[in-house]
Each structure stands twice: as C-alpha cells, then as structure tokens.
Amino acid sequence: MTKICCIGAGYVGGPTMAMIAKKCPDVQVTVVDINASRIAAWQTDDLPIYEPGLDEVVKEALGRNLFFSTEVDQAIIDADIVFVSVNTPTKTFGEGAGFASDLQYWELCARRIKEVSTTDKIIVEKSTLPVRTAEAMERVLHSGDNPVHFEVLSNPEFLAEGTAIADLENPDRVLIGGHETPSGQKALQTLVDIYATWIPRERILTANVWSAELSKLTANAFLAQRVSSINAISALCEATEADVGEVAHSIGTDSRIGSRFLKASIGFGGSCFKKDILNLVYLCESYGLQEPADYWRQVVIMNEYQETRFVTNMLHNMFNTIAGKRIAIFGFAFKADTGDTRESPAIKVCRKLVGEHAKVVVSDPKAIENAKLEMPDLLDQIDFEKDPYAAAEGAHAVAILTDWKEYKELDYQRIYDSMAKPAFIFDGRNMLDHQALFEIGFEVYSIGKGLKTHLK
Secondary structure, eight states, rough: EEEHHHHHSSTHHHHHHHHHHHHHEEEEEEEOOOHHHHHHHTTHHHHHHHOOOOHHHHHHHHHHTTEEEEEEHHHHHOOOOOEEOOOOOOOOOTTTTTTSSOOOHHHHHHHHHHHOOOOOOEEESSOOTTTTHHHHHHHHOOOOTTOEEEHHHHHHHHOOSSHHHHHHHHHHHEEEEESSSHHEEEEEEEHHHHHTSSOGGGEEEEEOOOHHHHHHHHHHHHHHHHHHHHEEEEHHHHHHHHHHHHHHHHHHHSSTTTTTTTOOOHHHHHHHHHHHHHHHHHHHHHOOHHHHHHHHHHHHHHHHHHHHHHHHHHHTTTTTOOTTOEEEEEESSSTTTTOOTOHHHHHHHHHHHTTOOOOOEEEESHHHHHHHOOOOTTTTTTEOSOOOOHHTTTTEEEEEOOOOOOGGOOOOOHHHHHHSSSSSEEETTTTTTTTHHHHHHEEEEETEEEOOOSSS
C-alpha cells in the first residue's frame, strides 16, 4: 500500500488529502500538524475549516485510509510520498518584507524530513512558493552525508475557497512539475497515477519544476489583474454615469476575453492573490526587472484603492460624517462559502470606519470568530452579531462586503423599517436588486453605478 504523509492540516492540505483518500482507497493518507486542536477538530463533526461538501468527503474515508495525527516524525518515516502544505505568509521583516514569502516554516519542514527519513521519498511542494524553491529544498534535503534520496515535485493547488471540493473532484487541470531525469520522471509518474484514479489523463499536465512553480503565481496574478481592471473601470463608470455591469457584460461576451472575474466589487481578498502577486513583484525585482515588477505591483495598489474608495463613498454620501452612526457590516469572509478572512476587504473597511468613530457591528454566518482574530485591538470598539436583522436594527447604514447567498434572501423591508432614516445600503458586491431596495426607501450605493437617492 502506498503511504502518503501531508504536513499541514489547513485549507489546502486537509481537503486535498481527504479527496485523495476518498478516491484512492488503496492509498493510506496521514495528515499531520503540530496544532493539536486542529488535528482533533478534523476528527469531529465540527471541522476546523468550512467548505461546502467537505464533511461528507472526510467522513467517507476517516479511519479507513484517512488519518489525522500530531505524530509528525512517524508519519514522515512511514511515508513513500510527503506533501508539504505549510503556511508561507508574506514576510513582515528583513529583506523582502512586505513582498517575499516567509519560508521559515517550509525550511523547518524540509530539515525535519531530512533528519528523520530512513528511506527514499518523493517530496511534493503543495504550498505556494517562489520560483526555484524546489532547488533550495533539494539542497537542504541532500546536504551532509545522508544516503537517502529525495525527489522533489511541484504540484501547485488551484482550489477556489467555497468550491474546493468541486475543484478537487472535477478540476480544470492538475499540474505536476518534475525534473527531466529518469528518477524525476519516475517520481512524476507515481503522482500522475494517483491523480489519474479519478481525473482524466488529458487534464493532468506535466512540466519541469520551475514552470510548475511559476504557473501558480502567474495564474493568480492574471485573475487578480482582471478584478483590478474592472474595478478601475468602475470608478470611471461612476464619474461618467456609465453602468459597470453593462460594460462588464459587453466585454465579457468577447470570446477573447470571457466573462469570468469581471464583476466589479470592493476588491479581492484571500490568502493567495495578494501574496502571490507580491511574490511575483519580488521575483521580478530580484532579477532586475523593474518595469514588470511595477506593472504587477499596480494590481495590488488598485485593489487597495478600491477598498479605500468604498469607505470614502460611504462617508461622503452620509453627509460627510459617520461619527456615532451605527453601521452594520454584512459579511466578513473574503468571499462566500468560506470562513476564511485572510486579506478580506472587510478588515480595512472596518478599521477605517472605526477610525471615523462609527459604531460598527459585524455580521457573518461563518466568519465571526475569525473576524475577531483579525481585529484583536478593536474588540472593545466593534460589536459582533451573527443575526443580520439584529445587526441592522437601529443602523444608519448596511454595507454588503461578502456575497453570501443568504443576503439576497433577507427581508429588506423588515430591515429598512428597523433602521434609522435615511437608511443607506452600500453594496460592495453588486449582488442585490438595487431598484427594489430603492423602491423600499433605501439610499442605494453600488460599485460602478453610484448612488440612487431620494434626497435632492
């Protein structure tokens, strides 16, 4: 029986390994992490992350060929294949601070694998890493006089939070990078065969290691670029009284462009887009490519501008003061169908609103506890209320910051009746029926369309 160990039980490692275990019952999968409470939660009905459909996948394989453990060393020793899926946040210190990846957890992982391994292993990079990190990993693994051979593969993840299970079950593609040597190609084929258990072979792409690493950064940069591009146009639409939805629909019908990621909004968030773009910026600068670095940096700058612009519009439309006004935030997760709040636009919005002395109340169906972790210094200045009706009661404004489906289904007449007047709605996701809200009596702001107002 092939044995897989995955180091890291987070948003990538947990779901990916659960799906492999479900689809490959003859493969033993052990997910390890030093966080004991996280490992314990994976073995309960209250999983440590929220992802639609994940609980069913875990339950099918748990205890059969899917295991969760804090015994990191033993799992490494027993494994034929080791997936490295540890966190690689952006550095906050030293050279490359604010741009480069912090690889301290990744390097500790590599050193541990080298220290405890007694047999040859395939090491799979699953974390999003800078290009040519595999080369550094091989140097760590093969340093000294260790007779064990490690073959390093790059297998970047392309999961979208909220649809991760569908993405794993039926992916657009799986990308595996390996060295063009006999041992590299043999290791690559081993991983191809695992995925080919349920994924059509034509969707499993193979490349050299460096191309696979760069493909992950590039894919996220291109997607984020589209978000920032339509958001840049949204500001122009408001200034010229054009409708950004009509513009996006028009250009989206062009087969050369397509309609995906052209929805104007408050901006992108999550653990990948900003981090990967900044990685790309740092990589370009490291090779002396200043103009490409500046180009990609502008995608992040545009995203930050959109967040700031949203709060500025709230302030200006509410008579240039929100001091003492109750503002209900509907949604704190960076997108619907996840509890993940990393780099969520809601973080900056809430901080700026508090800075204007507004009374902020945050509501979200899945992300309230993570929201508290994002703003530990503001817990005495922000209220948290899961029930959106309670959050909106007495509020001067509601701001929609996450596109949860349930926000479309709320009784907005009830919400309007409970609010202070004039009652404002600022739709940061352009997801509601703005004309219907206006007819109820709301002052309605939507991105790229401006304000529909009863006040003249």
